[in-house]
Structures are given as structure tokens and as C-alpha cells.
Amino acid sequence: MRFTFDGRPMTGEPGDTLAAALLRNGVRVVGRSVDLGRPRGIFAAGPEEPNALVRVGADPILAATTVELHDGLEARSLRGKGRVDLDAVDERRCDKGYLHCDVLVVGGGPAGLAATLAAGRSGARVILVDDQPRLGGDLLNSRLLLDGAPALDWVAGLDLPARVLTRTTAAGYYDHNYVLAVERRARGERLWHIRARRVVLATGAHERSVAFPGNDRPGVMLAASARAYANRYGVRAGRRAVVFACADSGYEAAEDLTAAGVDVLAVVDPRPSGLPADVEVLAGQVVTGTTADAEGVLTGVRAGARHFDADLLAVAGGWNPAVHLFSQSGGRTRFDEELAAFVPGTSAQAERPAGACRGLYGTREAIADGYAAGAEAAGRTVPGLRVPECGERPLRRPAALWLVERTPGSEPAFADLHRDVTVADLARATGTGMRSVEHVKRYTTAGTGADQGKTSGAVVVGVMSALLGAAPGQVGTTTFRPPYTPVSFATLAGRDRGALSDPVRTTALHDAHVARGAVFEDVGQWKRPWYFPRDGEDMEAAVRRECHAARTAVAAMDASTLGKIDIRGADAGEFLDRVYTNMYSTLAVGACRYGVMCGADGMVFDDGTTTRLADDHYLTTTTTGNAAAVFDWLEEWRQTEWPDLDVSFTSVTDHWATVAVAGPRARQVIAAVAPEAVELAFMRYASVPVLGVPGRVFRISFSGELAYEVNVPWRYGRALWEAVLELGAVPYGTETMHVLRAEKGFAIVGQETDGTVTPQDLGMGWIVSARKPDFVGKRSHARPDTARQDRKRLVGLLADDPAALVEEGAQLTAAGVAPMLGHVTSSYHSAALGRTFSLAMARNVSPGDRLTAVSGNVAHPVTVVEPVFYDPDNTRRDGDPLVESPAPYAGECRSESPAAAFAARFEAASTPRAHLREVPFEPMWEVRGTDPGAGLRLGPDWWLVTGDVPPRPGWVDVSGQRTVLELAGPAAHDVLITGCPIDLDPSVFPGHAQTLLAKTSVILERVSPETYRIYVRSSFARYLAEWLIDALEAL
Amino acid sequence: MLLIDCPSCGPRDENEFHYGGQAGIACPTGDMTDERWAEYVFMRDNPKGWFHERWFHVHGCRTWFTVERHTVTHEIRKPR
């Protein structure tokens, strides 16, 4: 395999890591250290690597020990810090997936394999994750024989009853046994979200170093890593080696290095006695320093008076159980004096460490512990699990050696190689009086590198304990936080990028707006036409023309985004009386009334019109941005405060497409599209045919002009819009809507209000009922702060310069000096007034007052006026009389399903493995109260009935509310788990559920073992269609 | 990501829910002092330990319900 390192061509072997391949090519210096610029080489063989950091493609920093070599790999060295290559093309397609299991085993070494076997054979659903390409853990690095055969034969012979994810690093352990794991795939990482009933942590142990002078030279390496390079990769990390053995594993490394052809000169063992070995053993001694060539690369090792010419110093400083995930789970570690290491203490979650992760370093012990952990996790012991025989020696107690004192003039002794933190740095920190390892960490930056101190953490604690004369257990460790290894933002983002980064909601009229060249505005997640420029108009010109049409002729707007809530029940009126400030129980059937809703704090929360459709049936509209919040608010009060009221709510926002027709000649348009509604009085409603289909017409105005809100089911929305425009209405967007309402002084919730404004502040005391005994927020209106006279109130402003547009947000002062009296909330050019005007919230001002509006470096003199600028006497409300009855609109009322435009793309993205289509025009009803005996149960007393069934009284037609997409095929499940968090396993999935898919709510129904129906809100259908197509393409 | 046991749907991920704050705070009715009303509107407990709180299964069955959650360990149990 050919690859380059800093542009130099090199060759490696299949299965190499980049680090192994670099060693294979004789590369000693891989990079320079972050602060001191010292040369550094490969120090470890796994994710704990502190030195050998590289940039590969768009990945700014990776440990060379974790990069699998592939043909054509280009790697560049780093100086301790990542560097983003802005020109790098990232072609990865990362995504995510959700998995559920009874037992999650983290780590595929002896303990993890044994746990998987024991748990899986007891019938539990088991997932095993391991970060290496092959299972085996430390057995991959070893020459150990199990039952007389190579240990990997034992691994290969295991028939693991589990879902096995290799190349998968468990990076984060969160509440309630939620584990995030990153699977490295050639086409891009997958972030697995795994929910496990029980977790077995078989994460192994990391070898640590010792802080002796000159311990950072290229050529100084962890002993087990040097052994791994020799055994697993067939690479000698040096020719002549000294082993520093604080633990017995150093002797094993010495034997394996010798077997690999490395000339092992000596084993330096600080303990009083060594083990019998084929090489010289310096017992009771320590490595006191190193020598190097001109480039800083290791040439020799000093042990007291002895000096060895060596190019490899293999350091077996002892072992630290990899307690990272254990600690992240909330478990408490304790210092084990015997092992001289922090080990898992008290668990906090349904989890159990096993094997080396809890200090059981022997292979047989680890396997036996794994069997026990697996059985415990599965809650059942199965017979026939045997621990294989092997010839390991019992391990002696390791030396608790953390540092070797420097002598004057010697090289620095490093505690953290990545962050260039030396023993002297730690001494400076403790010298200033720091006693907490958390303080020392922040002062010295030890442990804050990309490796998060995996090799240095214990050394820092050990050195601090020596400096402070305290036991390591008293010093304690810093907190282990996710992620265990670095996770790229691309991985975290997955497929939620670009167009899919956030759901885009669209109306039934969206394609028509696009075709007309509308400029869109984001309102919450909605795309709303902002204005409709014609012939190169700018926004100001377009809005002037649109306003003029609405004030002098007829104009039309897409009002489908307004929230619409169907409210039914004998107590519906009583309920509305309690949540609105005004009365609804007295509203006549067929009449509409504007209302304001307050929070318990008395502040305006939302507004809209409510219409009484029948005695026990109302339709409430909400603002676009608050639709979901209001829907939830109603449910909250019904369920938690007034459960005795007979009332239910159904969202029909997406069922209806709404076109607002406004202007003195609006009647002319209504006469053509909905002739039966032409005589409708102001604030009245009629359920009438619209273009021949069942529709609803409300005579409601948000502009002061004669206006109608015409509703048809979603599928006819575009036809209605085209008809209205064909009849002469000028399309207008949200900006014109804002200007028209502001000219009339109508406040907008969220623009004039900010959660601190009462209805009285808006000059709407008239809408607050004095007759009602109570309503939400009433008592707050009597609080001293709410009732005081000097609150900010809604006022109008006119700038002295009629052409000057005062910036929204400008502060208002008297004569340009503090205090601030208020702020400007709305500011527009008005075609009707022939000048600019503003709305503001201001205290202690009255019409005629002169103020200064200050914004940035601009100050405008303004005069306070009443906040109604146009037609204060409402003379325009009834528009022009009908000149002559126009002929009913003769065009076709074409029906279009929400995902119709996707049909060809669905077909193109489909494969025999997963086929996607829309199931159009499915009749649907939401049913409350009595079990209809059919359909899908959505919640307590709540069902969705679909299909060609005769509806019963009280069923709410929601045929347009949701769009049905059907995903079928053997890979349908694999697609769904990339966005659906619930467990779809047939053993637990009840057949249907309301849940999330991607970033939207859905009803998911399994109609056959490989066929799912996805019911999605129609306004989210376009987003989910794009998401599903993207998912199919990623299969 | 907490796992919250909806009484209607069973255990689901936290992001299917909206948090509803402290449970058991009834809206007071009738005449009361400003202080009593302000206590209802503005004041909530913030214990270190077990806490009765409300959750709303907004992306599921739309049920409001109460659980006990330990604010240190995030352990959740049925309210007692």
C-alpha cells in the first residue's frame, strides 16, 4: 500500500495503522511538540497516543495510531495542534443510527468476548462494540497460546450471538445507559446512539509512562506498544532496546521484542528483585536519563552509572484501567494500592466493569470475569462456558513509581507529552499552593490535549502525590468527560447538514410561490413569501406596489401557516373563556372574534381569531410562530388544571390551505370562487363550496380593508391560489402584511410584545373581560407591577423627516438624554401615508410629545402620535359593493397531493432493497373519546382512522393534515434506524407509534414485516421526502 | 439523553418530551394576596435530590404526567 507522509512516498502493509507503517519506513520523528518544539516520535499503539498527531484530508488532527492505512493515504505532520485545511474536500457521508439492546459490551478483548458469549447464549439481545478492525483486544498484540493454540484461533472459533460492531469506539456514556459510539466506515463515520438495559465495560487498560529525564525522545515508547508493533504488525520499533519494567508486562515485552529480532540489552526493574530473564536485569534500579543525537532522537539510555547504546527504550510504567466510560457513567473510582492505579469503585448505572478495566490483567482471569459479567447482565447463567488454558505467570505487584528525580543539567522530565507539561511545571503549580488536581490541570494544561491525558493522567497524579507528600488516592483524578476519543463535527452533524440541517416547512402553495419568483422569509421553520418582486423590482418597490394593490384594488396572501386548532366538546366555550381574556361562550354560531391569550403572569402570549362553528365546536387560529406552543398550552391546562371539562383539541393547521384575499375589490374575487360567501358580514364565517369543493370562508381583516380568509383542503390549495390570482388579485408577502397591519396599529405578538407586555400595555384593555370571574393571567393584571401607570405602552411615532426610516430597536429618549423611555418595535415606509411611520413601546409619553430615536450613531427627532395611522374610523372595512356578479370561476380545481412533486425522485431513489412512494389522498380522521374500533390508537382516548370508511359525527377530518409515505423492502428498517429513536425490533415494537423521524414528529406504522407507513405533517412532507431520498442514496 | 417512562407509550427518549417544571403546583383560586399569587407564578423549588416534575409527551401521545427525578443522578422513578 502506497501512502505519503509530508509528501514523501512510502509503502506499508495491509492492516497497518499509519503509525505502524511509519515505523516500518524508519520514520523516527513524526512531529514536534506543541510548546517547546521538541522532536517527538510514536509513543503508543492505540488511541492513547500523545505524540504522533497528523492531519489527513479534512480531519485536522488524528492520532497516527488510530488511522488505518489505505492506498493513496496522504498524511501530514503537526506541531501538537490540529490545523484545518480549508481546501480539503470532505466527501464523507456521515450519519447516525439508533440501536437498542439488553446488553451492550464495550471492548472485544478476552473479557468482552467472554461477556458477549455468556450474555448472548442466555438469549439476551447483545451488541458488542470494539474500536479495532478485528476482535481480540490485547490478544491481537500477543504471542499467547490458549489451549495450546494461538490466542486468535480461540477468538476466531467463537460464534458470537450478538450484533458485532468493529472499528467502533464507544465515545460517550450518558444518563440511563445511553452510549454514543462512532463507527469508522470507508464512506464516513456513523454515530450510533445505543440504549442498553445493561452495559459491560471491558475497555481494557492503558499502559503509563514514568516521568524521568529525557522521557520524550523519539525512541522512547510504551513497552506494550513496542510489543504490539512487533507481534501484530511485524515491525521492529528499534534495533537495540532497553526495557524499563515497573510491571511484569515489561518482561513479556522484552521476550517478544527479542523473539522479533530486537537486541534487548537490559531490563531495568525498580523493584528489589527482577524476574528470571534471558537478558540482563538491573533490579532495584531506574532509568535516570537518555542521550540523543543532534536531531534529538534517542541514542542511549542511562540507568545510574550504566549507559546502554539503544535506539528504543520500552517503558512499562504500569497499567491504568480504562475507567473513562465508567467515570462518565457517574461511577466513582478508587485508588488501589496493590495495583497502584485508579480502578472502578461504586457504579452509578446498570453497568459492570470486567477484566482489565477493573484491574484483572491476566487473560484467564479476564475471560472468567467476562463470563460472570455477561451472565450477570443477562440475568441468567448458561452452562458449558469454559476458560481456556494458558501459561501466563501470576503477576507481581507493580512498582508505584511516578517520577525519577532530575539531576542538575539533565533533560526535562515530562508528565504530559502532548501538552509539553514537565515535572517542573507541576512543581510550580503545587508551589503556588495548588492542591487540587483540577486546579493543576487548568494551570498547567496537563491532560487537556486531544489525547485527554490517557497516558499522562496517572503520572500527573503520581507526581503531584510525590510533590505534596500525599497518597495518589487523596489527590484523586480529574473528571473524565465525553468523548473518550475526539469526534469530528462532521460525524456529529451526520446527514443533518445543508438543506437537511433543520426542517423547512412549506405550504401547499410553495411551488407556486417559487414559480412566481417569490423572495422567502424564514418564520420559525416556515418558508413564507416575503415579497413578490416583478421585473427587477427591489423590495421597497415591490412592497409599495403590493400595498397599493391591497389598499386600492385586491391582493392575496398565503395565510396557510397560521395555526389552526379544532376545539370540540360541551365545555369548549367555557374552556376558551378561561384561556382567553375575552368571552367565547357567548359567541354566536357562525361568528368570529379576535382574542388575546395571556400567560399566568398576565403577559400577552398569543392572539388570533376564534370562530364558533357549532354550539360545541370552535376553530381557533394562532400566530404562525406560536402554533405548537398554543396547542401544547391548551392541552396543559385541560389535562393538569381542568380535567373535568369536556373539550378536545385537534391541530388542523396542515389540513387547510388558506388564502387571504384583501382589498376594496375582494368581494369581486370571492363572488367568483365562493359565490355563496359573497354576502358574508364582517367577522362571520360560512362553510361553503370553494371552487366546488368543501371550504370555509371567514370575513376577517388584518389590514383594515375588506378581506376574506378562504380555506380549502391542502390538496386544492394551489388551485385556489392560482384562481384568485387569475381573477386579478396581486400576490403579496409578509412584508406587505406587516406594513398594512402596522398602518392600522395592529400589534404583532413577538414584534411589539416580548413577554413583558400586557394587553393593557397594547391599548387593548377593551379585550380584557371584566365580567368573567377568572381567566389565565387575570390575577396578574392586578399585581402592583402590572397595574402601575408608568408602564411602556404602544404608541405611534412620526419622524420629522418623512423619508427617514427609524431603525427597529432604536431607543427613545427625551431630548436625546437618558433615561431611555422605550424602544421602536416596527418601522416602515407607507405607500398609503406617503411617508415613514413607526410603532413603539414607551413609558410616560402622550401624543404630541417630542422624542429622539437613537440607534447607533443616528438620532432622529420624532413626535408621538396615536398608534393608528390609517382609516382610524374603520370606514374601509366593507370595501366596494359588487359591481355586477361575476361568472363563477371556470378553471379546473386541480387536486395535488403534498409529495406529488417527488414521485419521480422517489422512484429514482428506490431500489429492490428499499422502495419509497407516497400514498396519496388517504382519507383520515382524528377521533376523540369513544374507541372507534378501528385505526391507530395515538394516545389516551385518541385515535387516527384511515381509509374509505364512513365518518361518524365528531370525527375531525384531517385528510390533509398528514401525508403518508410508504417505505418498503428488506432495507426499510435500516433506513428508519438512521432517524427514528425508538426500538423497531418486532419483539418490542407494537406495530405503530407516534415518535420522531429525522427532526420531525411522525406516526410510524408497520403494515407488513418489511413495509412501513410514515404519517408526517404535510408541511414537513417536503423536508422528510428530501431526508428519505438522502437516506436511500446513502444505503 | 434521559429515558422517560410515558404512562401511555412506555420508555422513550427525552427529546420526545417537553419539560413541564415542578409538579403539584395548583393554580390558586379566589381572593389572595399579591405574595401568594406571585409565589404561584414565579417561585419553584430547586432541590438537590428527588424532585416531583412534569413532562409532556409532545412528540407522542400528548399526555402530561408526573415523575420523580433525582436532580443529581437523574435517576427517574414513578412518583410516590
Ligand SMILES: [Zn+2]
Ligand atoms: Zn406517550
